[in-house]
Amino acid sequence: MNLLLYGLVVLLWGTTWIGIKLQLGSVDPAVSVAYRYILAALCLFIWVRxxxxxxRFRPSEHLRFAAVGLLMYSTNYVLFYYCSKYLVSGLVSIIFCLSVAFNIVNGRIFLKRPVSVEVILAALAGVVGLSMIFGREVMSTSHARDVVLGVLLGLGATLLFSFGNIMSSKNQAVGLPVVQGTAWSMGYGALFTTLGCLAIGANFSVEWSPRYLAGLFYLAVFGSAIAFVAYLTLLGRIGPDRAAYATVAFPLVSLTLSTIFEHYTWSPLAVLGVLLVLAANAFVLGGKHLRRALRRRPAGTAVNQEELA
Incomplete structure (x- = not known):
């Protein structure tokens, strides 16, 4: 189940960059975020119904849902949408990968989770691998001011996402359900974003092009409603540090799509980076269990699935 959830998150979030690019245009990015989570919350409420x-939840539990909504489905995505206006998608992906490190630190501070050296080293290896993959694209950026602003926006968004992870972990620890909690949190996130857009006088226009509407539908249903339920379920099962490693793996999906649709040109350094990310990813997910299974068996004996479970 963990591998199934992990694969689903990586696949869906790896394809959301296309949807975000389709939405960047005449509509204010913050308004697009509001539209996205209004639709995503509506989908989940229909499913729950x-x-x-x-x-029905107590007021204190709604405050918990609202906190997750503000951190994970409102402010962080507004920052990421604006970040995407200044930076190439590869660099945005690399910044988002820092949620692994943020989750490890925040999990230690707020959840008292032990931090293993293996997870830290694997996370660093994953970030290094992605830097190798997207290094050429990053170095090609010529506008230094835009780069600095984009990096700051991306770091702020990633930190807020990590705080949302910790709050969601706390919610699940006290027994709050994932699906209903995600529905309420997305609803609150959409409300906060809408109120913020009204406060700054943003224009609630709609681009009625197939390009924009297709991106909105995909991001709301698949990239949000389905992907976040899968991710938060995974987060509750394996913890925020290991669950966040999906944010290191999903840029590989984005890179594959760029190769097909955007004619991305592979370099030897990019190939080495992909291999490094995959190796680190496999180590985080199953390294400890694999070593334990191998120690229990005589040399030369195969490891079966039950021992790896």
Whole structure:
């Protein structure tokens, strides 16, 4: 189940960059974020209603949902959308990968989770690998001011995302359900973003082009409603540090799509970076269990699936 959830998150979030690019245009990025999470919350509320899941929670629990909504479905995505206006997608992906490090530190501070040297080294290896993959694209950026502004926006968004991870972990630790909690949190996130847009006088226009609407639909349904339920479920099962490693893996999906649709040219350094990310990814997910299984068996004996589970 962990591998299934992990693969789903990597696949869906790896393709959301296309949707975000489709939405960057005549509509204010913050307004696009509001539209995205209004639709995503609506999809989840319909799903919850169809399954007749309980939706009544105490005011203190709604405050928890609202905190996650503000951190994970509002402010951080507004910052990321604006960040994407200044930086190439590869650099944005690299910045988002720092959520692994943020989650490790924040998990230690707020959840008292132990930090293993293996996870830290693997996370660093993943970030180094992605830097190798996108290094040429990053170095080609010529506007230094835009780069600095974009990096600051991306770092702020990633830090907020990490705080949202920690808050979601706390919510699951006290027994709050993932699906209903995500529905309420997305609803609150959409509300906060809408109020923020009204406060700054943003124009709530809609671009009725197939390009914009297709991106909005994909981001709301697949990139948000489905992907976040899978991610938060995974987060509750394996912890924020290991779950966040999906943010290191999903840029590989984005790079594959760039190769197909944007004619990305591979370099030897990029190939080495991909191999480094995959190796570090496999080590974080299964290294400890693999070594434990190998120690229990005589040399030369195969490891079966039950021992790896």
């Amino acid at each position: 169809a399954r007749r899941l309980p939706m």
